[in-house]
Amino acid sequence: MSNKEVEEKVQEQKRIDFVRKEIDDKLNLMEQDIHNIGGDVGQLRATFWEDVTVNLDEPDDVIETFTSIKQQAELLGERERTYGQIHQQQKVLQKLKDSPYFGRIDFDEEGEGTENIYIGIASFMDKKNEEFYIYDWRAPISSVYYDYSPGPASYQTPGGIIDGELLLKRQFIIRDGKLISLFDTGVTIGDELLLEVLGNNANSMMKSIVATIQKEQNQIIRNEKSRYLLVQGVAGSGKTSAALQRVAYLLYKHRDTLKSDNIMLFSPNPLFNSYVSTVLPELGEENMRQSTFYEYLQSRIGKYFLVEDSFSQLEYLLTETDSIKKESRLKSIQFKSSVEFKKLIDAYLDELHKDGVVFKDIVFRNKVFISSEELMRKFYEMESHISIPNRMQLLIEWAQKEMKKHAKAERKQGWVDNEMELLDKEEYLEAFHAAHKEEDFDYFDQEEKFLRKIIVNKHFKSIYAAIKKLRFIDVSAMYRGIFDLSCPTQLTMDEWSRIGEQTILNLQKRTLSYEDGTPFAYIKDKLEGKKSTSGIRQVFIDEAQDYSDFQINYLKELFPYSKMTLLGDINQAIYAHQHNEIVANGDREDVESIVLMKSYRSTKEIVEFTRGLAVNGDKIEPFNRHGEKPNVVSVGDSTKRINDLLTRIENWKRNGYKTIAVICKTIKESSEVYEMLKQKLEVRFIQKGTTSYEKGISVIPAYLAKGIEFDGVILYNASSYQSDLEKELFYTACTRAMHALAMYIEDGKWNPYFERIKEDTYELIEVR
Numbered sequence: 001m002s003n004k005e006v007e008e009k010v011q012e013q014k015r016i017d018f019v020r021k022e023i024d025d026k027l028n029l030m031e032q033d034i035h036n037i038g039g040d041v042g043q044l045r046a047t048f049w050e051d052v053t054v055n056l057d058e059p060d061d062v063i064e065t066f067t068s069i070k071q072q073a074e075l076l077g078e079r080e081r082t083y084g085q086i087h088q089q090q091k092v093l094q095k096l097k098d099s100p101y102f103g104r105i106d107f108d109e110e111g112e113g114t115e116n117i118y119i120g121i122a123s124f125m126d127k128k129n130e131e132f133y134i135y136d137w138r139a140p141i142s143s144v145y146y147d148y149s150p151g152p153a154s155y156q157t158p159g160g161i162i163d164g165e166l167l168l169k170r171q172f173i174i175r176d177g178k179l180i181s182l183f184d185t186g187v188t189i190g191d192e193l194l195l196e197v198l199g200n201n202a203n204s205m206m207k208s209i210v211a212t213i214q215k216e217q218n219q220i221i222r223n224e225k226s227r228y229l230l231v232q233g234v235a236g237s238g239k240t241s242a243a244l245q246r247v248a249y250l251l252y253k254h255r256d257t258l259k260s261d262n263i264m265l266f267s268p269n270p271l272f273n274s275y276v277s278t279v280l281p282e283l284g285e286e287n288m289r290q291s292t293f294y295e296y297l298q299s300r301i302g303k304y305f306l307v308e309d310s311f312s313q314l315e316y317l318l319t320e321t322d323s324i325k326k327e328s329r330l331k332s333i334q335f336k337s338s339v340e341f342k343k344l345i346d347a348y349l350d351e352l353h354k355d356g357v358v359f360k361d362i363v364f365r366n367k368v369f370i371s372s373e374e375l376m377r378k379f380y381e382m383e384s385h386i387s388i389p390n391r392m393q394l395l396i397e398w399a400q401k402e403m404k405k406h407a408k409a410e411r412k413q414g415w416v417d418n419e420m421e422l423l424d425k426e427e428y429l430e431a432f433h434a435a436h437k438e439e440d441f442d443y444f445d446q447e448e449k450f451l452r453k454i455i456v457n458k459h460f461k462s463i464y465a466a467i468k469k470l471r472f473i474d475v476s477a478m479y480r481g482i483f484d485l486s487c488p489t490q491l492t493m494d495e496w497s498r499i500g501e502q503t504i505l506n507l508q509k510r511t512l513s514y515e516d517g518t519p520f521a522y523i524k525d526k527l528e529g530k531k532s533t534s535g536i537r538q539v540f541i542d543e544a545q546d547y548s549d550f551q552i553n554y555l556k557e558l559f560p561y562s563k564m565t566l567l568g569d570i571n572q573a574i575y576a577h578q579h580n581e582i583v584a585n586g587d588r589e590d591v592e593s594i595v596l597m598k599s600y601r602s603t604k605e606i607v608e609f610t611r612g613l614a615v616n617g618d619k620i621e622p623f624n625r626h627g628e629k630p631n632v633v634s635v636g637d638s639t640k641r642i643n644d645l646l647t648r649i650e651n652w653k654r655n656g657y658k659t660i661a662v663i664c665k666t667i668k669e670s671s672e673v674y675e676m677l678k679q680k681l682e683v684r685f686i687q688k689g690t691t692s693y694e695k696g697i698s699v700i701p702a703y704l705a706k707g708i709e710f711d712g713v714i715l716y717n718a719s720s721y722q723s724d725l726e727k728e729l730f731y732t733a734c735t736r737a738m739h740a741l742a743m744y745i746e747d748g749k750w751n752p753y754f755e756r757i758k759e760d761t762y763e764l765i766e767v768r
């Protein structure tokens with residue numbers, strides 16, 4: 001290190017010490033505030049009822065009481081919110097104290113002179129709120145740090161573009177207030193720093209990339225032009241990372257109007273939720289809402305039908321040996337996932353305005369109280385211009401009134417006599433008090449009257465609830481009805497009738513296959529009225545290539561006022577339906593597309609190996625980080641394979657690898673391998689219900705490894721991937737590896753994709 005560099009380091013450390021001291025002062029002040037507010041909150045809670053006037057004698061008193069409680073609750077709420085905010089700020093300051101900033105730019109603004117801008121995860125100002133000691137990475141000026149190398153530079157502010165010259169771009173690694181290293185960077189954001197970050201071993205949690213965001217990723221993070229932002233990025237190009245940074249950016253930019261609760265991320269599997277869960281808190285933000293599409297679908301369809309999940313659908317296709325059955329299911333999946341099927345349903349729904357809605361009888365104790373015909377008659381008596389969901393609401397009101405009449409009549413029935421004997425003490429007491437309130441002195445009669453009412457009401461409660469939830473609509477019958485329509489042009493008569501038969505069989509068993517889930521939910525929504533997912537303004541869809549056209553269109557209708565960010569990689573499309581229209585051709589006018597070709601996850605050697613499997617693979621740019629060539633191990637039998645695998649894992653562990661995955665093709669294979677390995681090693685079995693990802697050795701089916709990464713990856717049997725459908729699965733599995741990749745093939749049994757992989761990109765090892 002030169003003298004100048006040493007001097008620079010000393011100066012920077014001095015500034016760090018100074019800023020830390022300021023942070024400490026601020027934290028001390030906050031401590032005092034939090035103490036005071038905490039005291040207020042405690043006091044308000046303790047004396048809540050003393051400070052409100054409760055008087056329920058007269059209607060005016062009730063109103064006064066209500067107002068008094070409301071005021072007191074608002075005061076308490078406001079204090080609690082302030083308390084929460086200060087607490088949150090404290091957490092952010094604690095993080096800043098540990099590592100106040102990661103970057104510095106010296107920006108010479110035209111006509112304004114040079115300013116030294118230090119960039120960290122949040123802003124921090126001097127005591128008078130005049131000078132920024134630290135700029136938030138999301139502030140307009142911070143984009144210069146991500147977008148430019150030294151030279152002319154500009155950035156966008158709400159008031160227009162600011163031009164100037166970037167004189168210096170510096171990066172820091174600061175831990176616990178100590179400056180560990182400092183790099184002055186050139187063309188891209190510190191290849192050196194990036195190399196260091198990427199070379200680390202995988203954690204069980206995704207990391208924030210805030211200090212090393214690349215220019216093209218920054219475009220994704222700050223883009224707000226179009227309603228749909230489509231990111232097509234190769235494996236490991238930072239799609240998920242950029243998406244999470246984007247969430248943090250949007251929360252900052254629209255902090256007065258957008259909260260984490262207004263953002264929804266659709267993730268590929270339950271494991272992924274926990275994998276990404278620490279990124280936003282690391283940046284001082286709260287996590288957005290998260291769900292898999294399947295979970296979302298099931299919540300909309302309700303418990304009445306069991307929907308097959310996407311993984312079971314895939315498992316079926318991977319394991320079915322009867323080719324006729326498999327072919328027929330494939331046809332069904334492809335048709336039911338298409339826009340054509342949605343159009344067919346829309347036409348069918350249109351017809352329902354005039355005729356064809358099917359209802360269920362409203363029944364109690366095997367007696368039909370309101371028949372399906374009556375419901376239908378009432379429904380079609382309403383003006384035809386009223387929408388179907390509005391007519392359903394009117395039908396609820398009517399049906400509830402009718403049921404109230406029936407309830408009254410029911411009180412005289414014999415079954416009520418029997419139930420009276422079984423009433424418990426409280427119910428008797430309730431009836432007793434109610435009877436004694438009446439002016440009538442025939443208490444005994446009154447008591448019995450009330451008891452009967454109580455009993456009937458108790459039983460009818462669930463009927464009223466079911467009516468309110470529109471359980472009297474026979475969605476299943478109407479879904480079935482679609483398959484009575486004439487054969488769509490895309491299918492043969494034979495195919496159409498086979499699809500219909502299978503669907504009806506499932507409906508009878510109250511199950512829906514995955515491909516039926518979306519159309520079924522769509523019809524249900526159209527009949528019942530959309531239960532809008534309240535307040536969602538930004539939707540993120542990760543692994544968007546795995547969504548069918550129908551699903552994407554359904555999501556667009558579900559979130560009509562939201563912007564959407566879709567992140568996908570067509571090379572990892574593992575499901576059987578065709579690519580959705582947005583991902584397949586993002587060149588529509590309301591779609592802005594960004595393509596990421598640089599891969600950061602894997603070593604150069606691994607990218608060289610996998611690029612042959614990808615469309616336009618020759619265009620993938622690996623990051624210049626090196627490791628061993630992938631090992632392809634040809635084994636004679638399974639004992640040899642297990643022995644080699646154990647040695648390999650041992651070596652990797654010795655190398656310091658913290659996360660190692662043995663990836664299998666199916667769940668059955670995974671389970672067998674897990675049973676074998678658990679005798680010899682500490683190993684985890686990741687299944688579709690697994691919700692957390694931990695360090696160590698995991699056995700996992702390929703489709704569940706989507707979106708996550710491991711230091712080392714072993715494909716247990718690369719020979720088993722054979723069909724066209726399985727190529728993407730094979731590619732997905734291989735691209736999970738950060739530092740090392742190995743795979744076994746059964747003695748000379750290559751899979752067909754090796755024809756595309758260059759021989760000099762892997763090392764072939766024979767184990768006999």
Ligand SMILES: Nc1ncnc2c1ncn2[C@@H]1O[C@H](COP(=O)(O)OP(=O)(O)OP(=O)(O)O)[C@@H](O)[C@H]1O
Nearest residue numbers: 209212213214235236237238239240241600601707
């Ligand atoms: N700018 C960056 N700085 C540091 N690390 C990065 C950067 N971009 C990506 N990475 C790292 O590269 C790896 C892959 O990133 P990520 O999972 O976001 O990619 P992806 O495109 O979603 O991958 P895939 O589609 O294959 O699941 C992660 O370890 C991430 O931390």
